[in-house]
Amino acid sequence: MNKKPSEWMSEALKYEDDLLADLKMMLEIPSVRNDAEATDEAPLGPQTKAALTAWEDLARRDGFRVGDYKGLVGYAEVGPEDAEESIDIIGHLDVMPAGEGWTKKPFKPVIEDGRLYARGASDDKGPSMIAYYAVKMLKDMNVPIKRRVRLVMGIDEESNWTGMKEFFEEVGYPTMGFSPDAEFPIINGEKGQASHVIRFQGTNGGSFKLVSFKAGERFNMVPGLAEATVETMDPKFMEAGLKRYLATEKRIKAEIETSEHQAHITFYGKQVHGAKPETGENAGTYLANFLQQFDFGGNAKGFLNFLGTAIHDDTTALRIGAIKHDDLMGDLTMNVGIQEFTADEEGLINLNFRYPKNTNNDEIRAAIESGLSDDFDVTIAIEGNAQLPHYVPGDDPLVATLLDVYRQHTGLPAAEQVIGGGTFGRLLDRGVAFGAMFEGVPDTMHQADEFYPVADLTRAMALFADAIERLANEA
Numbered sequence: 001m002n003k004k005p006s007e008w009m010s011e012a013l014k015y016e017d018d019l020l021a022d023l024k025m026m027l028e029i030p031s032v033r034n035d036a037e038a039t040d041e042a043p044l045g046p047q048t049k050a051a052l053t054a055w056e057d058l059a060r061r062d063g064f065r066v067g068d069y070k071g072l073v074g075y076a077e078v079g080p081e082d083a084e085e086s087i088d089i090i091g092h093l094d095v096m097p098a099g100e101g102w103t104k105k106p107f108k109p110v111i112e113d114g115r116l117y118a119r120g121a122s123d124d125k126g127p128s129m130i131a132y133y134a135v136k137m138l139k140d141m142n143v144p145i146k147r148r149v150r151l152v153m154g155i156d157e158e159s160n161w162t163g164m165k166e167f168f169e170e171v172g173y174p175t176m177g178f179s180p181d182a183e184f185p186i187i188n189g190e191k192g193q194a195s196h197v198i199r200f201q202g203t204n205g206g207s208f209k210l211v212s213f214k215a216g217e218r219f220n221m222v223p224g225l226a227e228a229t230v231e232t233m234d235p236k237f238m239e240a241g242l243k244r245y246l247a248t249e250k251r252i253k254a255e256i257e258t259s260e261h262q263a264h265i266t267f268y269g270k271q272v273h274g275a276k277p278e279t280g281e282n283a284g285t286y287l288a289n290f291l292q293q294f295d296f297g298g299n300a301k302g303f304l305n306f307l308g309t310a311i312h313d314d315t316t317a318l319r320i321g322a323i324k325h326d327d328l329m330g331d332l333t334m335n336v337g338i339q340e341f342t343a344d345e346e347g348l349i350n351l352n353f354r355y356p357k358n359t360n361n362d363e364i365r366a367a368i369e370s371g372l373s374d375d376f377d378v379t380i381a382i383e384g385n386a387q388l389p390h391y392v393p394g395d396d397p398l399v400a401t402l403l404d405v406y407r408q409h410t411g412l413p414a415a416e417q418v419i420g421g422g423t424f425g426r427l428l429d430r431g432v433a434f435g436a437m438f439e440g441v442p443d444t445m446h447q448a449d450e451f452y453p454v455a456d457l458t459r460a461m462a463l464f465a466d467a468i469e470r471l472a473n474e475a
Contacts, residue, residue: 033156052071078138089151091124094154122437160384177430184410184435191355206301207295215338267287277336278333306373311336320368409462409466
């Protein structure tokens with residue numbers, strides 16, 4: 001159409017109020033995966049299903065061709081139905097648990113100081129709804145497009161990507177596409193990803209007994225809260241030890257409650273996205289680092305020593321020897337996402353790795369084994385959605401077009417980029433992540449008080465509309 005960025009922005013501003021209203025409605029749905037309440041109609045729990053249904057209802061209201069895949073994936077499309085080529089925009093409607101530390105109500109969206117606060121505002125309901133409105137705008141304007149344009153929404157991106165691969169295999173892959181689930185200017189490379197889960201029985205020994213230890217809710221979140229209960233003949237001894245520990249360790253906070261023969265200890269770190277663990281403070285490994293000084297035995301000792309020494313405060317896995325770097329994808333990172341111990345029951349440690357092309361999961365497993373003590377009796381297996389490294393070359397027309405649109409709309413330089421995070425873009429051979437977080441905006445994904453700037457809603461909508469129109473006709 002050869003519209004100028006200012007013309008696209010002028011059109012986007014007409015939708016500002018409607019976008020905000022529909023987005024707030026979506027943000028009020030606490031769409032966290034909940035297997036405990038799963039049914040045949042809601043395979044990942046009622047709230048994820050509610051979000052998918054609400055989105056599909058919006059698409060029907062606005063005249064899209066709408067489909068549903070097994071209650072796991074929704075899709076809405078425009079453009080010629082018989083087109084041989086197609087463009088997909090792939091987002092997700094599930095969100096992470098709210099976690100600790102919010103000063104707002106996570107599922108009651110509120111605007112303060114130009115920011116829309118809510119869980120999902122930036123990851124990924126906000127960007128997904130911006131992309132939806134960009135396609136709606138093209139549809140309402142009767143913009144001619146040669147390729148079919150399909151919006152695809154999943155409800156399990158934050159866990160195991162349930163249904164997404166099967167959807168594409170059965171319903172069909174597009175020619176190319178992007179996921180609005182990251183940042184501008186573009187993400188055209190993503191590291192490999194796998195969770196190596198260590199499992200063991202909660203045995204004890206020694207004069208201290210680890211009754212329970214709990215940190216983390218998801219593999220891809222750095223735990224901001226960790227709690228342990230310990231049986232001991234002298235809880236005041238532990239209380240004095242914590243006071244000394246906190247006098248030298250300033251990056252975390254902690255508290256202890258004692259009774260006659262028991263101590264309950266709580267550590268507070270900084271919860272962040274597991275793709276960038278170096279920006280957080282892992283409350284669980286700090287708690288283990290404190291506890292390991294006491295006389296524990298059995299697997300409790302191995303558990304605390306591994307967490308508290310071998311992998312504590314080491315997001316590149318240097319001490320266990322898994323460290324890797326390559327010039328394209330950067331460093332391997334390790335997030336200790338879930339840490340659980342219950343006396344006489346099964347415990348686990350979930351180590352989530354994001355790794356470059358010059359290593360693999362066999363090498364990573366060998367490094368983990370080298371860091372475990374001989375008296376820590378465990379099994380190790382990859383669990384969940386393991387993914388190989390993904391890269392779309394910078395000279396691919398998809399990448400070149402999106403970078404050109406970004407430069408024209410922002411006036412900023414733009415280059416290809418590789419991240420540790422994983423987006424649905426990697427499901428496609430020619431798939432990338434594109435937006436919707438602008439440069440300079442704090443990244444609050446997976447964090448307390450998650451937000452998206454209100455002014456960027458229409459700014460990103462205009463940019464997306466231009467990009468989608470070009471991809472549908474030219475790239």
